[in-house]
Amino acid sequence: MKDILTTENLTFDYIRRDDEGNVEGITTAVDNVSLDVKEGEFIAILGANGSGKSTLAKHINAILYPTEGTVYVDGKDTSDDKNLWDVRQSAGMVFQNPDNQIIGQIVEEDVGFGPENLGVPTKEIWERVEESLKAVHMYEYRKKSPNRLSGGQKQRVSIAGVLAMHPKCIVLDEPTAMLDPSGRKEVIRAIRALNDVEKITVILITHYMEETIYADRIFVMDKGRIAMEGTPKEVFSKVEKLKRLRLDVPQVTLLAHELKKAGLPLSDGILTTEELICQLS
Amino acid sequence: MIRDITLGQYYSTESVIHRLDPRVKLVGTLCYIISLFLIKNPIGYLVAAIFLAMVIWLSRVPVKFMIRGLKAIVLLLLIAGFFNLFFTPGEPLWSWKALTITKEGIVTATTMVLRLMFLIMGSSVMTLTTTPNNLTDGMEKGLGFLKLIKVPVHEIAMMMSIALRFIPILLEETDKIMKAQIARGADFESKNLIKKAKALVPLLVPLFVSAFRRANDLALAMEARCYRGGEGRTKMKPLIYKKRDAAGYLVILLYLVVCIYIGRVIKL
Structure with missing residues (x-):
């Protein structure tokens, strides 16, 4: 499988300046991160607040450029200006606040915004809008105003907007942070469908553990570095370490972990209720 | 509502x-x-x-x-x-x-x-x-000749349509801030004009701050979706x-x- 995203020793410093422009302090948000993501993978990046996960995400879309190191998206160096639009087209980005990323006044117009920018012919724009809205099950809302949709529906429209640009990879920067539980479920279901059905590489950045159990691989970030890496099973079997990184594990995993400590014969890293029931009986 | x-x-x-x-x-x-x-x-x-x-x-x-x-x-x-x-x-x-x-x-x-x-x-x-949407589209295309004398027609039309999109959101936000200030004892009901004007300050300051934050987010989202001005852009609904x-x-x-x-x- 081809690599869709590669970072080599990526480091990013936020530089604070005082009124005269003198450097007051440097915060290293991302510190020497090297990772690669293969085409078609579902990657989750976990981390507590301030762990640098959003800063990392902004590098994939060439919104930020590395202070040191390089980021390659689909084989192209993001810090090279002539690659800028290619990179942004191949790696779409969905942000946290659903209200602040919808540009159109009607759902279908918003989904068409990306293809319009790419200079896609009118007829094809309509085809892309239709297929993207159907992929996130929002086709029947195409004539509605975004203001009348719920948060989960708005995020699905945002995902469709990115999808219409035919990206190879979608980066979602805490897409569910501002949603209620049912909205969160809706959005996660849509994201999983993208990965399963459309075979699009998904990079999901989140701090909700439950959302990461379907991922192929999880990266856990702490203080700008990658602290843990592996499949959900491998990562969640290290409950104590996750706790030290100020992260919770899913409730079922925690229960299984405690039961095992109490002496029950259970395997490590149980992720779903069904799995636990199966092992208990 | x-x-x-x-x-x-x-x-x-x-x-x-x-x-x-x-x-x-x-x-x-x-x-x-x-x-x-x-x-x-x-x-x-x-x-x-x-x-x-x-x-x-x-x-x-x-x-x-x-x-x-x-x-x-x-x-x-x-x-x-x-x-x-x-x-x-x-x-x-x-x-x-x-x-x-x-x-x-x-x-x-x-x-x-x-x-x-x-x-x-x-x-x-x-x-x-x-x-309003149709109107901004019409203005963009109908006044396109003004581009020759360096009037940013596309940008103006884009600004107008974004403003239209955000008016209801900002109205809702105003309502929210107003309620939050009333809960803290602010008086928006006063008949006294000076008092009324003064009561607007704690309403407008947070509203402006949040509008700027939204503008920043939106600009980022637009760039992430390859927006680079009117050049080379096609239309979903051409006139x-x-x-x-x-x-x-x-x-x-x-x-x-x-x-x-x-x-x-x-x-x-």
Whole structure:
């Protein structure tokens, strides 16, 4: 499988300046991160607040450029200006606040915004809008105003907007942070469908553990570095370490972990209720 | 509730006028306003009135919506009428103390009031039959020639449509901030003007801060979706002239010719 995203020793410093422009302090948000993501993978990046996960995400879309190191998206160096639009087209980005990323006044117009920018012919724009809205099950809302949709529906429209640009990879920067539980479920279901059905590489950045159990691989970030890496099973079997990184594990995993400590014969890293029931009986 | 707000004053129905290209309606409105300043005699006003009545009838928008637009300028109409009626020098017809009505006064007052009324009604036909979206599209394309003299037409149209999109969101936010401030004892109900103005400060400051934050987020989201200005952009809903638009232009031209003819040839 081809690599869709590669970072080599990526480091990013936020530089604070005082009124005269003198450097007051440097915060290293991302510190020497090297990772690669293969085409078609579902990657989750976990981390507590301030762990640098959003800063990392902004590098994939060439919104930020590395202070040191390089980021390659689909084989192209993001810090090279002539690659800028290619990179942004191949790696779409969905942000946290659903209200602040919808540009159109009607759902279908918003989904068409990306293809319009790419200079896609009118007829094809309509085809892309239709297929993207159907992929996130929002086709029947195409004539509605975004203001009348719920948060989960708005995020699905945002995902469709990115999808219409035919990206190879979608980066979602805490897409569910501002949603209620049912909205969160809706959005996660849509994201999983993208990965399963459309075979699009998904990079999901989140701090909700439950959302990461379907991922192929999880990266856990702490203080700008990658602290843990592996499949959900491998990562969640290290409950104590996750706790030290100020992260919770899913409730079922925690229960299984405690039961095992109490002496029950259970395997490590149980992720779903069904799995636990199966092992208990 | 605030989410249901209709922007502008679009009246949704099916009619020939609704289906016209927004550019035709823009040009038409402009021509109509110009014509109001060209005509100088009663027959001219009759023609303008008939033309307006015809368009309103075709648009199938209830007349009360047009009248509603006039309510906003009632005071202006009264003042303009009053001053022209009583303070135009000329042949006196009636006088009482300092107030004198002259023949010329009656004429100028009537033309002034009629002109203003037609002007408002004429432009509300456009806003009532065109969605704000369509209108910005029409402006972008119809005023495209201004690009030659470095007017950023695309950017202005984009700004207008983003503003339209965010008005309901910001209204809702205002409501939220207001409630939060009321919960902390702010007084928005005071009749005292100074107090009222002062109460606006804790409302406007957070609103502005949040508007800037939103603008920042939106700019980022637009860039992430490859927005790079109007260059090389295609349209999902391009404006294409149809036969009825040509007919529309023809009617406008005809009307203008008639107006000029009446103004020049027939003298009363």
